[in-house]
Amino acid sequence: MSENNRKYSNRIVDGNAQAPSRAMLRAVGFGDADFKKSQVGIASTWSMVTPCNMHINELAEKVCEGVDASGGKGIIYNTITISDGISMGTEGMKYSLVSREVIADSIEAVSACMGHDGIIAIGGCDKNMPGCLMGLARLNRPSLFIYGGTILPGEDHTDIVSVFEAVGAASAGDIPVTQLEEIEKKSIPGAGSCGGMYTANTMASAIEAMGMSLPNSSAQNAISKQKQQDCINAGDAIMHLLEHDIKPSDIMTKAAFENALKVIITLGGSTNAVLHLIAMAHTIGVEFNLDDFERVGEQTPVLADLRPSGKYLMSELIEIGGILPLMKRMLKAGMLDGSCLTVTGKTLAENLENVRDYPDGQDIIRDLDNPIKADSHLVILKGNIASEGAVSKITGKEGLKFTGNAKVYNSEESAFEAIMNDKVVAGDVVVIRYEGPKGGPGMREMLSPTSAIMGKGLGSDVALITDGRFSGGSRGFVVGHVTPEAQVGGAIALLQDGDTITIDAVSRTIDVDLTQQDLASRKAAWTAPVPTYTKGLLAKYEKLVSSASTGAITDGF
Helix, strand or coil: CCHHHHCCHHHHHCCHHHHHHHHHHHHCCCCHHHHHCCEEEEEECCCCCCCCCCCHHHHHHHHHHHHHHCCCEEEEEECCCCCHHHHCCCHHHHHHHHHHHHHHHHHHHHHHHHCCCEEEEEECCCCHHHHHHHHHHHHCCCEEEEECCECCCEHHHECHHHHHHHHHHHHCCCCCHHHHHHHHHHCCCCCCECCCCCHHHHHHHHHHHHCCCCCCCCCCECCCHHHHHHHHHHHHHHHHHHHHCCCHHHHCCHHHHHHHHHHHHHHCCCCHHHHHHHHHHHHHCCCCCHHHHHHHHHCCCECECECCCCCECHHHHHHCCCCHHHHHHHHHCCCCCCCCECCCCCEHHHHHCCCCCCCCCCCCECCCCCCCECCCCEEEEECCCCCCEEEEECCCCCCCEEEEEEEEECCHHHHHHHHHCCCCCCCEEEEECCCCCCCCCCCCECHHHHHHHHHCCCCCCCEEEECCECCCCCCCEEEEEEECCHHHCCHHHHCCCCCEEEEECCCCEEEECCCHHHHHHHHHCCCCCCCCCCCHHHHHHHHHCCCHHHCCCCCCC
16 A cells, blocks of 8 residues: 555554554554555435435445455544425524535544545435535545435325425315325335435436546435445545545546536536535635526536426436436537546546447437427526526426516515415515525525425416525426525515516526616615524524525635
């Protein structure tokens, strides 16, 4: 083992002065030979707070086996995870996006403190995946990511979004409460991340396309032999990365981020990818912003018929080959940069060389010349409501333009209550504000209101805009990440009931029918709400966090 592979652990365990360190490590299982091996930190997001991560302790053990068998010394440690699906619609959801920063902080803290030469992170839920990548990027040591895998469908092709939308349907009287209870009981059959092309599967696909996970890691069921083998294979991969000193900065380049974005668009992925890719790029030192989403989006079609807007679940995409055949098609069409380095030590093109195309007759992934939408569903809007930009998720199924009258709510809860009590009607534009990164604080996801709208049968007749964000499971005519946010005096804070709002996905604009003089007059009478939290994590986050337009990051902006 070359000393070059022990750039950090040698400071912890070599020499007489480090005898106390070695003594403590012996107590956790180190033998004499282990002190000369590369130490690989295995950052596990295992937790019993959510089915997304309940199996990751077993995967971490497999990773450790693979590392040890390949000549390294694996050391498992934990970081946190929270559950968006469980906390959705409650005050607790304010901690969701915040947890991304906590995860990045904790991976940086543990592996930097303990002198890990390389790091393997395992994530299985929305925020812990970008959080893991940001931690790896900060350390910039040989690293890779493993996706915990997707959940299997519930009975009758149900999933977590089926439950959220059934809440609205039950409220509307379209289904009995007993049917809601049946859907609740059968929709989540076991371990794994939410089953559609929601944020977890979106980010897993992005990370694989970027080259930071092994080929096919994004397209394996959580409980499967393939996922266990993916974990074991990580051992050889990390040792190769260590031997050749291949670091995240060698892989996470501007071209790699563009590859990731293109794959996300073809899959119809979550709007949260906008926040996370910008934040990940910032952390590794790559300039990547809303203009890149607009530029790349103009040239990239939506090809996948996946939930929430489509029909199929990730487990069904796995059955036909996952995302590798899609990337092979895109590479052949000149859409991807095949020269990008990956954690295999090979280029993207080399990884895809022997990948077979999808089987004949499948209708999950369309051909490039027959797209669901000719350009991106992630549409960046600007206008007098969002001078710094907003992010919409428009597949075309919702229509491309909406004009309606504002119904303004200062919290998610008040909006949800109004929807459930039939105070929102066809032609309304629901405005939910003071839910941005600073205003929440924490930028909650609006899955409960959007699902209630769909469940009430208003999906084609009501739009929703917010300075908060959306779950990957949200669908409908929705616009989030409105910036500047209400808490800092953005125009969304100045809207009033009855204002006429127009959202146009073709011209990429979002405007209220008011003059600049009207807005200035309202701004003069506006005062910022007093922050809700004055101590603790959310108070610190509110002071540190940047605008959603720059990724809602907390360092170095």
